Amino acid sequence: xxxxxxxxxxxxxxxxxxxxxxxxxxxxxxxxxxxxxxxxxxxxxxxxxxxxxxxxxxxxxxxxxxxxxxxxxxxxxxxxxxxxxxxxxxxxxxxxxxxxxxxxxxxxxxxxxxxxxxxxxxxxxxxxxxxxxxxxxxxxxxxxxxxxxxxxxxxxxxxxxxxxxxxxxxxxxxxxxxxxxxxxxxxxxxxxxxxxxxxxxxxxxxxxxx
Numbered sequence: 420x421x422x423x424x425x426x427x428x429x430x431x432x433x434x435x436x437x438x439x440x441x442x443x444x445x446x447x448x449x450x451x452x453x454x455x456x457x458x459x460x461x462x463x464x465x466x467x468x469x470x471x472x473x474x475x476x477x478x479x480x481x482x483x484x485x486x487x488x489x490x491x492x493x494x495x496x497x498x499x500x501x502x503x504x505x506x507x508x509x510x511x512x513x514x515x516x517x518x519x520x521x522x523x524x525x526x527x528x529x530x531x532x533x534x535x536x537x538x539x540x541x542x543x544x545x546x547x548x549x550x551x552x553x554x555x556x557x558x559x560x561x562x563x564x565x566x567x568x569x570x571x572x573x574x575x576x577x578x579x580x581x582x583x584x585x586x587x588x589x590x591x592x593x594x595x596x597x598x599x600x601x602x603x604x605x606x607x608x609x610x611x612x613x614x615x616x617x618x619x620x621x622x623x624x625x626x627x628x629x
Contacts, residue, residue: 551581554577555574555577555578559574
């Protein structure tokens with residue numbers, strides 16, 4: 420562009436060359452402005468028509484997209500709403516599995532409670548037996564100056580009382596366990612008859628102590 424106005428070829432624009440370039444640029448600018456004004460004067464109405472038609476087509480496209488979205492939403496809702504979550508069948512299966520698990524856990528916990536209750540009862544029975552043996556030994560040591568007949572009578576009395584207490588506690592436990600079943604306590608007395616082993620406890624204790 421500058422070589423067009425560099426007449427002497429020294430690659431430097433002097434004052435005359437700069438004025439010539441500025442004049443040409445001014446003429447080109449005026450010609451462009453005139454063409455722009457002519458285009459605006461002739462194409463006002465057609466331009467507005469094209470703009471309005473383009474806006475209408477754009478709005479129609481938006482409405483079509485919205486209708487497509489609504490249709491897809493209704494289709495997904497009709498098919499069981501599986502696009503954003505699980506189906507009703509899967510939810511039902513999972514809920515049933517959870518119910519079964521809760522039932523099994525409850526039965527296990529109840530069995531553990533029953534075992535703990537039995538262990539507690541066994542521990543209480545052991546403590547009572549220790550107390551009974553302690554009472555028998557204390558009575559033996561306290562009655563050192565008495566005769567053998569008196570010692571034997573005291574020992575038999577203590578052993579008989581302890582056996583009767585054990586029988587009563589055992590019968591109460593059996594009745595409480597069978598109380599829920601119909602006819603569980605019919606035809607049974609309050610005390611369980613002592614066996615030969617239990618009746619022989621007194622004599623064996625007396626023999627060991629005397």
